[in-house]
Amino acid sequence: MRTLLDTTNYLFNCDYFAEDFDANDTYEHYDCAQKQKEEYKWADVYNSWFTFLLEKCDTPERVINFVNLFSYYGGQDQATKEPYELLGYIFYKVDMNQYWEEAGSLFDGVAVTLLENCGKINTVKNPYYSPSKDPELIASIQRWGNKFNG
Amino acid sequence: MGSGSGSYTGTGSSSQPFAPTYHVEKSMRQYDIDNGTYHDGKYDVNPTAKPLASMINGNYIGNKSVNEDNLPYVIDKQGNIIVGKRNGNGRDGAPTPHPTLIGGKDPEVQMAGILKIRGGKIIFI
Numbered sequence: 001m002r003t004l005l006d007t008t009n010y011l012f013n014c015d016y017f018a019e020d021f022d023a024n025d026t027y028e029h030y031d032c033a034q035k036q037k038e039e040y041k042w043a044d045v046y047n048s049w050f051t052f053l054l055e056k057c058d059t060p061e062r063v064i065n066f067v068n069l070f071s072y073y074g075g076q077d078q079a080t081k082e083p084y085e086l087l088g089y090i091f092y093k094v095d096m097n098q099y100w101e102e103a104g105s106l107f108d109g110v111a112v113t114l115l116e117n118c119g120k121i122n123t124v125k126n127p128y129y130s131p132s133k134d135p136e137l138i139a140s141i142q143r144w145g146n147k148f149n150g
Numbered sequence: 151m152g153s154g155s156g157s158y159t160g161t162g163s164s165s166q167p168f169a170p171t172y173h174v175e176k177s178m179r180q181y182d183i184d185n186g187t188y189h190d191g192k193y194d195v196n197p198t199a200k201p202l203a204s205m206i207n208g209n210y211i212g213n214k215s216v217n218e219d220n221l222p223y224v225i226d227k228q229g230n231i232i233v234g235k236r237n238g239n240g241r242d243g244a245p246t247p248h249p250t251l252i253g254g255k256d257p258e259v260q261m262a263g264i265l266k267i268r269g270g271k272i273i274f275i
Contacts, residue, residue: 017215022269025209030269071217072269100241108237109219113266123220128185128245130237 007036008048012056016068033073042078049075050086060094064103067110076114083118087111088140091131092148107131171227171258174249186244195253196238196246202231202265210270218267223275224251224259233265 002010011033014021022029037045049070057063067090070076080086087110096104111131115121120136121129131137174182182188202223205211223233238246249257266274 021214023214027269068215068217071219074268076219096241104237104241105235106217106219109217109221109266112236113219127247128181130245132241 004036004040004044004048007032008045008052011036011073012049012052012066012069014069016065016072022072029069030073037074037078043080046075046078046080053086053089057093060099063090063093064099064106066090067103067106071106071110076110077117079118080114083114083120084136084140087114087131087137088144091137092141092144096132111137169260171260172262173256173258182247182249187247187250192255193249193253193257194244194246196234196250198238198246199232199234199251199253202233205233207270211267211272212270214270216267216270218265221265221267222246222248222251223263223265224248224257225261226252226259229260 011029014029040048053063053066053070057066090107091111094103094107096107108131111134112121112123112129115134116123121134123129179188182193187193202211207213210216218235220236221233222236223231225231232251234246234251236246237243238250248259248262251257252259263275265272
């Protein structure tokens with residue numbers, strides 16, 4: 001039986017855009033992610049995924065790949081205690097001035113869904129919510145910047 | 151939300167109940183004026199607005215890699231499902247809420263809501 005870590009590595013050590021990734025209506029990785037979420041507490045799964053992000057995704061391209069996989073597996077569908085920590089990291093690592101076309105909509109979607117599920121925002125009351133103007137997200141991005149830049 | 155009243159105010163993560171047609175509620179229009187999406191007497195059109203049908207590609211919407219978690223949609227008076235990106239004008243452009251999927255002075259729709267597409271499949275509407 002795979003450990004939590006083994007499964008996380010299987011789920012995220014892959015190229016989301018590879019032609020053979022869950023192709024032709026096969027869902028090997030997707031099904032594996034759902035099984036992991038059933039077998040372990042969500043907090044443990046989330047922490048495992050977040051740790052992978054921090055330890056293995058050191059370039060914007062790798063972060064974008066991670067976020068695509070995270071989204072595909074439904075990582076934003078359940079609440080977590082500190083959503084701004086993960087969101088701040090991905091927005092810190094990927095400069096939207098450069099990567100907006102490639103990843104802007106993806107990151108916006110993940111942020112909105114995750115923050116809604118955590119009760120942090122309400123896009124019915126505020127349909128104009130924008131992650132780029134969210135003071136808590138901006139603060140988290142700055143914290144990550146301070147951490148990496150000293 | 152306008153549940154059958156003929157006015158819609160934005161849907162967040164839920165879809166509007168069905169009614170023959172909806173117009174934008176006055177209070178929401180003022181909100182849109184204040185946020186720059188309604189000006190010169192009309193809504194701009196979201197430049198990314200397109201029929202969902204045009205995105206169908208075999209068994210996928212777009213392709214197997216498409217992940218769109220907050221895709222606004224409306225059903226127009228002709229029954230077409232029109233979708234567009236939430237930030238249709240780009241990162242620093244004016245926002246593009248649901249009325250901009252139709253545009254014009256008084257956009258009228260049968261229904262509005264949010265789509266989620268993951269792995270090229272619609273998983274939520």
